[in-house]
Amino acid sequence: MDDGLRNELSKQGVVVVKLEELYNWGRKNSVWPLSFGLACCAIEMMAASMARYDLARFGAEVFRPSPRQADLMIVAGTVTKKMAPQVVRLYNQMPEPKYVIAMGACAISGGPFKQGYNVLKGIDRYIPVDVHIPGCPPRPEALIHAFMTLQRKIDAQKLTGPDRARHLNADLPSEFPVPLFGEHDLVPSKNPNVWRPAVVVR
Amino acid sequence: MDGTQFMTFHDLAYDAGKTDFQRKAEVIGVGREGELLEVAMGPQHPSTHGVFRMDVVLDGETVVKLKPVFGYLHRNHEKIAENTSYLGSMPYTDRLDYFCSLTNNWAYALAVEKLAGLQVPERAEYIRLITAELTRVLNHTCLAGFLLQDMGALGTPLMYAFREREKILDLFESLTGARMMCNYMRFGGCRCDLPAGWLAEARKVVAEYPKFLDEFDALLSGNEILMARTQGVGKLSAELAINAGITGPMLRASGVDYDLRKVDNYGIYSRYPFRVPLGDHGDVYDRYMIRMLEMRESLKILEPALKDIPEGPVVDPKAKLRGFRPKPGEAYGRIETPKGELGFYLISDGSPNPYRYRVRPPSLINLTILEDMCLGQTVADAVITLGSVDIVLGEVDR
Secondary structure, X not given: OOHHHHHHHHHOOOOOOOHHHHHHHHHHOOOOEEOOEOOHHHHHHHHHHOOOOOHHXXXXXXXXXXXXXXXXXXXEOOOEOOOHHHHHHHHHHOOOOOEEEEEOHHHHHXXXXXXXXXXXXXXXXXXXXXXXXXXXXXXXHHHHHHHHHHHHHHHOOEOOOOOEOHHHOOOOOOOOOOOEEOOOOEEOOOOOOOOOOOOOOO | OOOOOOOOHHHHOOOOXXXXXXXXXXXXXOOOHHHEEEEEEOOOOOOOOOOOEEEEEEEOOEEEEEEEEOOOOOOOHHHHHHOOOOHHHHHHHHOOOOOOHHHHHHHHHHHHHHHHOOOOOHHHHHHHHHHHHHHHHHHHHHHHHHHHHHHOOOOHHHHHHHHHHHHHHHHHHHHHOOOOOOOOEEOOEEOXXXXXXXXXXXXXXXXXXXXXXXXXXXXXXXXXXXXXXXOOOXXXXXXXXXXXXXXXXXXXXXOOOOOHHHHOOOOOHHHOOOOOOOOOOOOHHXXXXXXXXXXXXXXXXXXXXXXXXXXXXXXXXXXXXXXXXXXXXEEEEEEEEOOEEEEEEEEEOOOOOEEEEEEEOHHHHHHOOHHHHHOOOEXXXXXXXXXXXXXXXXXXXX
């Protein structure tokens, strides 16, 4: 249907949308995050849901303590090597479709604590991350921006075809192996199917 | 469970030869082993204030054993600090107790100033006092919100608390450039002077704050449900509090008059009269009320301090930021942070890095007697007892 006809119809009170658009519109406006704070960034995550910043405007104020009821995991803070298996396990427990925002320098790369012996250098080594937010800690506005970015990403997801969303493609995994405590480090130290280090082009 | 004497963790610690099964049987009385339920609360749990884990053994709903498990946020703070320059660990101190970055800065700056023998100019002392007391108000406001959230008052009190927090954070942001991680104190003073109009803004916030406290008090402090839920819960005796090294509002709620602002007289606290609120019962309600009263006392300090602040430099001209090498020696600097005594112990060997860097975190030490406070109570009371301890995991695990 061309846009002219669609506009003409909407003036007469008839809204014509594709099922895909309606489905994505509904999903993107009711994303329930997992109430899961790791460190400093969790306070800014709470601040984002409180009075001044009011994440409820985007339909995401329902923080669920149980991963079984959550759509979005905001990894807010430093992921230590002791905590990383639990984070991956929580991600595996979430039902599809599920999304991950890595909030703050620590969650995306280890941040100021990267040189530490007990700090994971980015949660994207084990689970796929949809949006990264830099900052230490990022302001609530940055989290809201990340959230709007995620909404655009959800809006663009296809229901059919070879590039359809992951939760509709049975060939793509929805769970990822939980790392174990090895002798010196987590085993494996990264999941090569998930982690793609940045390629430096000179 | 009235009248039942529970053995505590400290009694059990001496019987190293016994198995866990035997200890458990002793605590609850032999023969009831089959009825016990072990629950791991955390590290992902809405009530544990971060990534803290309580391994609780329950008899019905009664806690018979509680083992705190730390380390899920161990970020190698001390090791990193030993490998970086003295100034380089200042931003890391922000991230210890991430509600009160300015008091953490002050404690660390105090330790280094003792080590290097630096003097702090008058104006910087005033700025330190003002920011530290604002931090105290901020921390206690948020704690009251979180404590009520734990009790089941979902949303409203925390919403009010964060509304007030934003006002103080605006002040911090215009002063230091960051909302939470201020990184503001320097050895021998502060990083920069107050921006234009900051004092007027701060006076406005301080003048309006009692209105919020009155509102909070009217809404909550005399609330029947809150009183029924908190009075007589999580009792801590003064004797145990002293023996376990508890500091801060936790200690004062048990009736011990010990406040480092009075004892050490660091900074310029001796110039301002303020009272130290003390509790009678050492229960959760006392700990809540102590914090509400401390906020009013802090405002009493802030009001004249914001008027008296003199002009002048904010940093000691002798202090140098680059090539800072204190003489060999050791120093311990401590201040009364909102959570208790925060101390930094530094050993210098004359190199640019500290030889040993040790943090005495109030949250961790206040948490050690959690089992003694929770034994014999229901698991729901254990949750609010933990909430009243006021822990921040960044400081507990470091």
